[in-house]
Amino acid sequence: MTTNNPTQSRLDFNLVLILMLLCLVSCIAIYSAQTTGQYNENFLLKQIIWYIAGSMIVAGVITLDSEQLMKITWYLYGIGIVLLAFLIVAPSSIAPVINGAKSWYTVPGLGSLQPSEFVKVFLILALSRVIHQHHQKHLIKTIQTDLWLLIKMGMVTMLPLLLVMQQPDLGTSLVLIAIMLGMIFISGISWKILTTIFGSALILIGTIFYFILWQPDVLEKYLGVKEYQFARIYSWIDPYNYQDSAGYQLTRSLLAIGSGETSGKGFGTREVYLPESHSDFIFSVVGEEFGFIGASLLISLFFMLVYHLTKVGMETKNNFYSYICVGVISMITFHVFENIGMTIGLLPITGIPLPFISYGGSSLMGNMLAMGLIFSIRYHKKRYMFATDQ
Secondary structure (H helix, E strand, O other): OEEOOOOOOOOOHHHHHHHHHHHHHHHHHHHHHHHHOOOOOOHHHHHHHHHHHHHHHHHHHOOOOHHHHHHHHHHHHHHHHHHHHHHHHOOOOOOOOEOOEOOOEEEOOOEEEOOHHHHHHHHHHHHHHHHHHHHHHOOOOOHHHHHHHHHHHHHHHHHHHHHHHOOOOHHHHHHHHHHHHHHHHOOOOOHHHHHHHHHHHHHHHHHHHHHHHHOHHHHHHHHOOOHHHHHHHHHHHOHHHHOOOOOHHHHHHHHHHHHOOOOOOOOOOOOOOOOOOOOOOHHHHHHHHHHHHHHHHHHHHHHHHHHHHHHHHHHOOOHHHHHHHHHHHHHHHHHHHHHHHHHOOOOOOOOOOOOOOOOOHHHHHHHHHHHHHHHHHHHOOOEEOOOOOO
């Protein structure tokens, strides 16, 4: 017998506190970044507005239980695919090309809207439903049923992935792949299959990197890849040799973070000019002004978020909810690792924002949509009347 315990709040106050702290960090960093940036806009005010809009999204999503979420999953997924597909044929007045990519819609009164940020969450829902329904239908696991589940997950991911790559948007494409891989790991597919697939993928990636670094002419000859397209890889490996071109942002980011040393230069005391410091390179602002201590605290805050999401996913008795948690964890974790990694030179620059910290309405609302799903899990959690906490 189940019941909702009226003595215990159904709102996840721990998650509320974490998001409030992330909002505070974001506002502080963006305020400082916009004072020395190349734009004359009040990004702080806009970010606050986006946080308010994101909170409204959370308030709407929290009312939906698992059955309602499953019912609307394919509608949301379909809407996302249509929006991505229309970007290809949309006129420049509606979908302008920005920084070489056609990834945004121009919305009067709101600015730019990037549908791929919402498609990430729609993909999480779609994959969660596919895994959940597959296990309900196939109670007995075999190699054939596992392969069929893998094929279904690949097909669901491939459609938005191809559309995003068409824009082109490498960063978002990698996020979609990270979401799929994270959910494959917990989908129950046999490790015999996974070992073969991931082993082959690692060999393929290693081979590609070999040709990029030592025999790029082979890729140019047989695949038509131009040498300038390897600039991000080359500038990542040896940024100071490309500091006047592709390696400019990375070298400036390393200088900013390194000059912050242990405790930083202090709030508002920035000396290193860095383009796009309010968005993709917001971590460099934190590193310069608050040093190793401030950067470590921010990373700890993300660790608390991921830990909490993991705890929510493990505590729920609903498998569909658990799959959603894993998808959200995969998305957030990859964003954090890639963004911070690219600002300190550990990973190539891909243009992925730092979740909840970087300026960006679409990114923030997409992440808040994901958080709305987590709030919904706690809000609709059923408690057994005779159960104990042990």
